[in-house]
Amino acid sequence: MITFLHTADIHLGKTYRTAADETERYEDFFRMLAGIVADAIAEQVDFVLIGGDLFHTGQILPRTFARTIETLQALKDADIPCIAVEGNHDWIHRRDSISWMEALSQMGYIRLLRPSRTEDGGYRFAPFDPETGAGGHIEIKGIHIYGLGYIGTQAGNHVARICEAVTTKHNLLLFHVGVWSYSPVEIGNMQPDEALPLAERFDYVALGHGHKPYIISTPEGRNYAFNPGAPERVNFGEEKYDKGYYLVRVEDGVYCHEFRPTSPRPMLVATIDLDGAGNADQALESFRNQISEKLSRTDDLRRPLLEVRLSGRVAFHPFELGRERLRLSLEEICAPLHVEIKNHLSLVTRSGNGEEIKRSLAEIERDVLGELISANSSYKGRTDELVGLALAIRDQVMKGDAEGEELLGLLPREV
Numbered sequence: 001m002i003t004f005l006h007t008a009d010i011h012l013g014k015t016y017r018t019a020a021d022e023t024e025r026y027e028d029f030f031r032m033l034a035g036i037v038a039d040a041i042a043e044q045v046d047f048v049l050i051g052g053d054l055f056h057t058g059q060i061l062p063r064t065f066a067r068t069i070e071t072l073q074a075l076k077d078a079d080i081p082c083i084a085v086e087g088n089h090d091w092i093h094r095r096d097s098i099s100w101m102e103a104l105s106q107m108g109y110i111r112l113l114r115p116s117r118t119e120d121g122g123y124r125f126a127p128f129d130p131e132t133g134a135g136g137h138i139e140i141k142g143i144h145i146y147g148l149g150y151i152g153t154q155a156g157n158h159v160a161r162i163c164e165a166v167t168t169k170h171n172l173l174l175f176h177v178g179v180w181s182y183s184p185v186e187i188g189n190m191q192p193d194e195a196l197p198l199a200e201r202f203d204y205v206a207l208g209h210g211h212k213p214y215i216i217s218t219p220e221g222r223n224y225a226f227n228p229g230a231p232e233r234v235n236f237g238e239e240k241y242d243k244g245y246y247l248v249r250v251e252d253g254v255y256c257h258e259f260r261p262t263s264p265r266p267m268l269v270a271t272i273d274l275d276g277a278g279n280a281d282q283a284l285e286s287f288r289n290q291i292s293e294k295l296s297r298t299d300d301l302r303r304p305l306l307e308v309r310l311s312g313r314v315a316f317h318p319f320e321l322g323r324e325r326l327r328l329s330l331e332e333i334c335a336p337l338h339v340e341i342k343n344h345l346s347l348v349t350r351s352g353n354g355e356e357i358k359r360s361l362a363e364i365e366r367d368v369l370g371e372l373i374s375a376n377s378s379y380k381g382r383t384d385e386l387v388g389l390a391l392a393i394r395d396q397v398m399k400g401d402a403e404g405e406e407l408l409g410l411l412p413r414e415v
């Protein structure tokens with residue numbers, strides 16, 4: 001019997017750069033990988049598969065690389081091969097420098113599989129060479145493992161060429177791609193009928209990319225492609241997904257999977273309805289009650305990640321219920337690790353002739369910014385463009401995903 005562990009989308013290096021406790025969030029992803037590594041060792045698996053997006057970005061910090069090595073060390077010491085492909089997040093566009101994934105492979109922490117291409121556009125899966133840390137194919141206990149990273153929206157068109165390049169039996173494919181409509185990700189998917197020929201060539205297609213787990217079967221009902229999803233909650237929108245990875249046992253060529261659940265950080269996306277609130281104090285009271293009620297549904301004591309959307313028509317200026325005020329209130333209730341607030345309140349007033357006027361916070365923000373920008377004559381005729389740019393930068397900062405150089409990158413050169 002052969003056993004292996006299949007995970008993907010670990011996203012090491014992600015944090016919220018605007019959070020005071022960014023280290024706590026940063027450690028979530030390493031803690032998660034360490035738990036998976038510990039399970040692989042406890043189960044004495046023959047190998048571990050990582051279906052792409054080990055890292056959150058192509059350009060990681062040196063300490064992220066150091067922590068990754070620390071975390072994978074136990075697997076290396078136990079002589080359990082860790083086989084990985086690159087995801088869209090690990091992808092490095094500058095081909096003149098070595099990627100972090102390549103470095104890990106050269107150092108023996110992972111075996112990075114990547115095919116080469118033939119002159120006529122075909123695929124070539126060269127045997128993996130531990131000396132150089134490169135190759136497209138590796139055999140372990142009679143299973144031929146082929147690896148393909150992220151090839152983007154063209155994936156569906158490449159299936160025939162991928163299958164043609166494989167002539168062995170008992171094959172497994174590690175592939176960072178989503179299959180529509182199982183995958184919640186919009187980009188980088190192929191259609192189920194485009195993926196189907198893979199079922200003939202490969203006994204198990206180990207997917208990565210979509211952060212939600214799913215399994216695809218042939219029309220005859222044989223499960224052939226497995227996506228474990230991200231073991232941690234990476235982005236808002238993942239709060240309801242099952243979280244875990246697969247432990248797979250292979251006996252006489254039959255693959256038997258078990259989904260092992262993980263324990264990700266609590267995440268809550270809450271829409272708070274403040275419709276009809278007469279003043280900001282009343283609205284804040286209602287806000288506190290609704291948040292507390294929603295949080296009481298979980299008994300996880302870890303500091304949650306929160307996305308709060310305020311909605312409703314109120315009789316006070318939405319600015320009065322500012323982000324700082326809401327943030328302080330949330331701090332008292334649950335000390336969230338990270339908060340994103342989307343204020344969709346709208347102010348309802350009556351004009352002189354009794355007509356209802358409804359204005360949202362977004363409209364008010366645009367007006368204020370527009371006035372400030374158009375006051376400077378050198379920005380003449382570009383008010384809308386610059387208001388849009390200012391709001392885009394504001395949104396990036398609030399998300400906590402980008403800072404410094406990355407934010408400057410949003411600016412067009414001539415500004």
Ligand SMILES: [Mn+2]
Pocket residue numbers: 009053087089209210211
């Ligand atoms: Mn991912």
